[in-house]
Structure formats: C-alpha cells, structure tokens
Amino acid sequence: xxxxxxxxxxxxxxxxxxxxxxxxxxxxxxxxxxxxxxxxxxxxxxxxxxxxxxxxxxxxxxxxxxxxxxxxxxxxxxxxxxxxxxxxxxxxxxxxxxxxxxxxxxxxxxxxxxxxxxxxxxxxxxxxxxxxxxxxxxxxxxxxxxxxxxxxxxxxxxxxxxxxxxxxxxxxxxxxxxxxxxxxxxxxxxxxxxxxxxxxxxxxxxxxxxxxxxxxxxxxxxxxxxxxxxxxxxxxxxxxxxxxxxxxxxxxxxxxxxxxxxxxxxxxxxxxxxxxxxxxxxxxxxxxxxxxxxxxxxxxxxxxxxxxxxxxxxxxxxxxxxxxxxxxxxxxxxxxxxxxxxxxxxxxxxxxxxxxxxxxxxxxxxxxxxxxxxxxxxxxxxxxxxxxxxxxxxxxxxxxxxxxxxxxxxxxxxxxxxxxxxxxxxxxxxxxxxxxxxxxxxxxxxxxxxxxxxxxxxxxxxxxxxxxxxxxxxxxxxxxxxxxxxxxxxxxxxxxxxxxxxxxxxxxxxxxxxxxxxxxxxxxxxxxxx
Numbered sequence: 001x002x003x004x005x006x007x008x009x010x011x012x013x014x015x016x017x018x019x020x021x022x023x024x025x026x027x028x029x030x031x032x033x034x035x036x037x038x039x040x041x042x043x044x045x046x047x048x049x050x051x052x053x054x055x056x057x058x059x060x061x062x063x064x065x066x067x068x069x070x071x072x073x074x075x076x077x078x079x080x081x082x083x084x085x086x087x088x089x090x091x092x093x094x095x096x097x098x099x100x101x102x103x104x105x106x107x108x109x110x111x112x113x114x115x116x117x118x119x120x121x122x123x124x125x126x127x128x129x130x131x132x133x134x135x136x137x138x139x140x141x142x143x144x145x146x147x148x149x150x151x152x153x154x155x156x157x158x159x160x161x162x163x164x165x166x167x168x169x170x171x172x173x174x175x176x177x178x179x180x181x182x183x184x185x186x187x188x189x190x191x192x193x194x195x196x197x198x199x200x201x202x203x204x205x206x207x208x209x210x211x212x213x214x215x216x217x218x219x220x221x222x223x224x225x226x227x228x229x230x231x232x233x234x235x236x237x238x239x240x241x242x243x244x245x246x247x248x249x250x251x252x253x254x255x256x257x258x259x260x261x262x263x264x265x266x267x268x269x270x271x272x273x274x275x276x277x278x279x280x281x282x283x284x285x286x287x288x289x290x291x292x293x294x295x296x297x298x299x300x301x302x303x304x305x306x307x308x309x310x311x312x313x314x315x316x317x318x319x320x321x322x323x324x325x326x327x328x329x330x331x332x333x334x335x336x337x338x339x340x341x342x343x344x345x346x347x348x349x350x351x352x353x354x355x356x357x358x359x360x361x362x363x364x365x366x367x368x369x370x371x372x373x374x375x376x377x378x379x380x381x382x383x384x385x386x387x388x389x390x391x392x393x394x395x396x397x398x399x400x401x402x403x404x405x406x407x408x409x410x411x412x413x414x415x416x417x418x419x420x421x422x423x424x425x426x427x428x429x430x431x432x433x434x435x436x437x438x439x440x441x442x443x444x445x446x447x448x449x450x451x452x453x454x455x456x457x458x459x460x461x462x463x464x465x466x467x468x469x470x471x472x473x474x475x476x477x478x479x480x481x482x483x484x485x486x487x488x489x490x491x492x493x494x495x496x497x498x499x500x501x502x503x504x505x506x507x508x509x510x511x512x513x514x515x516x517x518x519x520x521x522x523x524x525x526x527x528x529x530x
Contacts, residue, residue, distance in 0.1 A: 050117045051082040060125040064101060065157040071186040072096060076121055085109065089121055096125065098188035099159040103128045128153045138167065139500045139527060145169035159183050175199035184219065193218045203400070204242060205417040207262040207426040210400055211238040226280025226288075233273050234301075239266040239399060261423040265399050272299040287313040295398065303396045309334040309403075311528075318455075328439040330530050332410075332466075334403050336431040402429030405468045406486075406515055408524035410435055412464055413488030413507030418516035420468030428470070432477055435466030437530040441494060453495065460494035460503060463487070464530060467513070487511040500527045 053076045058069055072095040079085045089107050096105045104126045112118035131152055138145045147167040155162060160182040168174045177197045184190045197214040216233035241258045275293040282288060289311040296304030315328045404427055405411055406419035417427035441458035444450070449457055465487035469480035492505030503524045509517040 049082040051079060051085050052115065052118050053077055053079050053085060053088075053121055054112060054115050054118050055120045057120065057122040058125065059122065060127065062127055063130075063154050063157045064127065064159070068099070068157070068159050068186045069096070072099075082119075085119055085121070092121075093123070095188065096123065099183060099186075100161060100188065101128055101154040101159050102126060130154070139525065143169050143171055143526075145173070159186060159188070171202050171204070173199065173201045189222050190220050193220075201400070202242060205404070205427045206399070206429065207242055207258045207423070208239050208266055208399070209242045211240075212236070226278050229275075229277040229279075231273075231275045231277075233271075233275075235271045235273075237269045237271060237398065237400070239269070241266060259424045259426065261428070262426055269302040269398065270300075271295055271303055271398050272301040274299065285314060287311075293401070295401070296396070303398050305397045305401075306337040307334070307401055308336075322442075324443045324455075326441050328437075328441065330437040330439075331435070332530060333434045334432065336397055336402065397431065399429055402431065402470075403433040403468055404429060405433050405435060405466055408503070408505075408507075408522040409526050410437075410464070410530040411466050411486060411488065411515075412462065412490060412505060412522055412524070413509040413517065413519060414486060414512075415516040415518045418518075419466060419486050419513075420515075421470050422514075430468035431470040432481060433466065433468035434481060435464065435530055437462065437464045444493075456496050458494050458496070460492045460505065461490070462492075462505070463489045465511075484513045485511060486513040486515040500525060501529050503529065 056073055056076055061069070072092055075088045075091055076085075079088050086109070089109060093105050093107050096102055102125045106124045108122045108124070110120045110122060112120045131150065133148070133150045135146070135148050138147050145167045146169075147165055149163055149165040151164075152162040154160065160180065163177075163179045163181070165177045165179075166175065175197065176199070177195065179193055179195045181191045181193045184192045195214070195216050195218065197212070197216075199212050199214075201210045201212070203209060212235050214233055214235040216231055216235075218229065218231045221228045221230070241263055273293055273295040275291060277289070277291045279287075279289045291307075291309045293307040295301065295307070310333050312331045313328070314330075316326050318324045318326045404417040404420070406414040406427075407416035411419055420430040420433065421428035440461045442461075443455070444457060444459055465485060467481045467485045469477050469484065471477040471480050487510045488507055489510055490505045490507040492503055495502040501524075503522075505522050505524070506520065507522050508519055
C-alpha cells in the first residue's frame, strides 16, 4: 500500500452507523475529529506504515515570532509511522492552542510528492485580537466573586499576555491585579508570571481586615513528580480592626467591642517570602498537595517562620454491588515553626562550614564533633519568644497565614473558625492543626432528578474530626492536638460539578472539645471541601 493509497484509505468512525464510511482524504479538520473523546478512529495499518514529516507550514501568523512556533514542532519531525504523524499533529495543535494567543487552530495533512512516504502538515491559525476582555464568577469556599478582566495578547510576539483584573466578593473583599505572563521556553504549561496586586480582605471571624500590596514572580514547572509552583513575593500588609465603637456609650447598645488581643496584632507589616507548592496524583490515585512557605529570615521583613501545609484526598470507584456508592477520604495538616527554629535553620549552614574547616585543624574528628556548637531543634522551644522581628500575639507570624478550622467547608457542625484558640468571640488562629474526613456518596432513588443531574447528585453521609492549637512548646502543642479533639457526623445531599461541590447537610456534633457547636442544617459550596 503506497502513501497515496494509505492516506485515502477508508476510515471507520465509531460515531457513524454500521456500514457507513468516511474518507480521510487530506484529513480536513482531522484534529477536531481526533480530539473528541467519543469519536475514535480505527486504522489497523497505521502502526506498521512508515511515514515522515519534512515540511510544516504555518498560515495566518502576523504578530507571533517564528521561534515560538518552531519550539512546539519538534515532535512532528520525529514521527516514524503514519499513526505517530496523526498523534503528533494533534499534540502540536494542543500546544499551539495552549499558548492562548490563537482563536482557532486547524490542521491538515497532505502527501509530500518530493519525499518517499513523506507528508506535509499544514496549520491554519487565527491569532486572537490584541485586546480582549471577559467577565466571570469565581467560586471559593462559601464565597463568590465577580471578576472583570482585560487582556493585551501577544504584545511582543512571544505568546506573552498582560492581564488586568478587578473583582469584588460576597465578603466585601476586593482586588486589583496586573499580571504579565510569558511561557518559559515557549511552553504553555510552565508560565513565568510577574504580578502586582492590591487587595482588601475581610476577616469577620477574626475581627480585622487586611490590605495588601504585593509584588511577586511565579514560575510553574511540570515534572514526573507533579506540578511545581515556585513563588517569590514581597508584600506590605496593613491589618486594622474591622469594627471600632463610635463612642463609649455605644458599648451599652449591644455592640461588640474588638478585644485588645486582636487590636494589638494590627499594624503595618513587611513580609518577604518564598514558597514551593507541589500538586500530584500518586499511582494509588491519591491527590496530594503540599505547600512550603518560608517568610523572613535571610529574606528580611517583619516576620520569621516556616509554614507547612499538606492535603490528601482519595476517592474510590463506584461499587455496583453497593448500588453505585463510592467513598472519599481526606486529610489535612499544617505546622508553623517558631522563630527559634527558623533562627537555628539559618545558622546551621554557617556552623556546619565552621565545623568542617576546624576538622582539618583538630587532632581527631571526634573532638571536633564533641566541641562543635551546631544548633539543635529543641522540641520544647517556645513559639512566641521575640528575637528582633515584629512580634504578634502568636509570635513572629503574619496573622493571616495562621490556620483556621471549623465551619461547613471543613469541620462541619461547628461555628465558623471556632475550633482552636479564641479571643473572646473571635478566632485567634492556630500554628498547628489536623483534620480528617470520611464520606459516603450514594445515588438517589430513581426519579426525574436522575435524568437531569445524572451522577452529579448523590446522597451524602460524612464523619469529620480535627483539632487546632498554638501552645508555647512543641510537646504541649502535640498534647493539645490529641486531647482537645472535635468531631461531627451528618447526612445530606451533595451535588458535584467539574470544579466545585455543593452540599446541604444536617450536622450533629459528636465531640465538642473547646469548639463552639452549631448543630442543624448547613450549606457549603467550594472547590476544596474537607
């Protein structure tokens, strides 16, 4: 079978009736057919048919530089069979669309008459407008925000974008962001982003609001271990009480005064930080997310701490023997180190170098080790000893970086952010926490809702437990986390969308601890529910 005959071969299409055929001729609009998950092309001879691509034509380029396109075409020239040509053609189409600068990408495969078993791949692209805009709604945990964006596309012809956005949420939070993004090495999956931002965030459960002015740079990298996000930020934060009494007499009119413990954490702060976040799915199907943030230290600023936060989530398949039920298990945990630990970490490299250099002068290395003064991470180090940085109620830690637990989105059946340390009726934030959740989802009985919602609608049963603490030492902190545990269970209805979940549950606290129980119905919507 020669090249011309093979490319004109009759192709069976799974979406067409039995016996009906389509011809792949010059594979016009091949990409849209190949990309459709419900439409599969069957070509038994493709893996054995030799083919090569020597020419690629790009039509429709005006502002985009040639090298940006060339960096995404390497896989095409490595094709050895006709099937690889088809697959690599689709892969390159996805790469070009992922750059975000093309309104449409259409591919055509033609026979190359000058090369034996050769093919010419032709892409007809349509560049996006220079200036585009859109509006949308962002959904957080029990929070929604209206977002307006204006983007300037492909400014310098390197697939770069300047995006200016403004939004306002249901919690009276507002934001104004300006981002300049350019794909590193013309790879859309690893963008390099420079950001300037000004936002105001209300923390009603903590008694203060926060204004941030942020300048930062962020790089996304994909590896065999998952998606890595590395960020370097410098922020000027202003924390101020959300409400202050207008006059002393107003205190007798039922108004709530902000405690002094909350007011003393307010002020102007400079926070410099570097963070690394990894998100991946293990071979066992567990979704893992870990965030490590280093603030202060050699970076400078008003604070000095190391913040760790990890999240695990696992969902089982649907069991037909149990009526289509499936289960989900989740776990979260976090720890913020004390300033003393950070001081020891920053001193460790210097002490280690001094010890190594003294080994060559000492009579024996045992003597060097015994007399060296390497910093030791003592488990009884206090959390709130000052050492020259701006100190807050819970030590040298930015209050908005502390952990909050309790509410319909994590530890259900308790008042919002009431698990852990409190200042009167306001949440103080915690330096350590853990939380576990176990869920059962059962399809509802047959009815009209089955046809309307399909597998998205399920009956929901759950059990959650957790604890949060900010004690003065590591040992007492661990004792607090294991002794002061809050737990709850409940039943309800869950509706799962592509990027968010909606729940209506009846919650029953099982163990209260020091938290504030809130039994009864609760409503939750968010993208990352416990």
